[in-house]
Amino acid sequence: MTVEPPIHLRVTRRFSASPERVFDAFLDPAKARQFMFATASGQMVRVEIDARVGGSYNFTDRRDGEDAEHTGEYLEIDRPRRLMFTLRQGSDVSRVIIEIVPLGTGCELTLTHEINAEWAEYAGRTKEGWTGILDGLAATLG
Amino acid sequence: MRDIASQRSLDHTLIALADPTRRAILQRLSEGEARVTELAQPFAMSLNAVSKHIRILERARLVRRRRAGREHRLSFNQGPxxxxxxxxxxxxxxxxxxxxxxxxxxxxxxxxxxxxxxxxxxxxxxxxxxxx
The missing domain is CATH 1.20.5 (Single alpha-helices involved in coiled-coils or other helix-helix interfaces)
Structure with missing residues (x-):
């Protein structure tokens, strides 16, 4: 049974850089450490990227002496079009899909964060997607 | 760090919203207070089934219940x-x-x-x- 995850949080952004450069930045530890899970007040103390399908990653950000670990596994690596990985934070596991299409000399990236797999069983019961419900909700709340 | 209590309450909110009947109940309550029997009227289901939906909404704190004499009055709570x-x-x-x-x-x-x-x-x- 295909279960539709509950929330599809989507962010789209244009880059003047080529699809390849944008794609590679996600898997290059030197670059990824600067933008992926870095926080202004924290210090990135560990960055490990095993860039192959089934390979895992670990970004550890130290904030006020406390380590915040961001770990996950690569599910799909299709350079420079599509990158999919899981994201584990505490007991939550979610999925991130990055899709890149060429646009002029640069590209457009769409990031979809499918939040919280444990909600999936409930989402399967509703025909409407979460996006619609929550977008409507956000609009209502202004 | 992550607040487990707020994470749990978020789960409850999203679970509560995941059903069309419950969303319809919320829609109705957003227009004003109602009794359980009034809420049940538009739906082709038993009072018992509607009560189950209401309990899920109450757990998420989306619905509040107050007693007025022998009646239970339900109202909508926007906070969650x-x-x-x-x-x-x-x-x-x-x-x-x-x-x-x-x-x-x-x-x-x-x-x-x-x-x-x-x-x-x-x-x-x-x-x-x-x-x-």
Whole structure:
């Protein structure tokens, strides 16, 4: 049974850089450490990227002496079009899909964060997607 | 760090919203207080089934119950919806900030690259660099 995850949080952004450069930045530890899970007040103390399908990653950000670990596994690596990985934070596991299409000399990236797999069983019961419900909700709340 | 209690309440909110009957009940209550029997009327289901939906909404604190004599009056509580929307908006802002940082990173590389060829194109500059 295909279960539709509950929330599809989507962010789209244009880059003047080529699809390849944008794609590679996600898997290059030197670059990824600067933008992926870095926080202004924290210090990135560990960055490990095993860039192959089934390979895992670990970004550890130290904030006020406390380590915040961001770990996950690569599910799909299709350079420079599509990158999919899981994201584990505490007991939550979610999925991130990055899709890149060429646009002029640069590209457009769409990031979809499918939040919280444990909600999936409930989402399967509703025909409407979460996006619609929550977008409507956000609009209502202004 | 992650607040387990708020995570749990967010779960309850989203579970509560995941059903069309419950959303219809909320819609009705957002127009004003109602009794359980009034809420049940538009639906082709037993009072018992509607009560189950109401319990899920109450667990999520989306519905409040007060007793007026022998009657139970139900009302809508907006708070958990605001909390859910704020949580989602915070996630979105986080990813937007990350992608902004990536763009800045790549632009900085381009700037470094675009100044470098200038130096290379003038042979003198290149030689100067080498003589260091």
């Amino acid at each position: 919806l605001d909390a859910a929307a704020a949580w989602i908006e915070a996630r979105r802002a986080l990813w937007t900030a990350r992608l902004d940082a990536l763009d800045a990173l790549l632009c900085a590389e381009d700037c470094a690259a675009s100044t470098a060829p200038d130096k290379v194109s003038t042979g003198q500059t290149k030689k100067k660099g080498r003589s260091r």
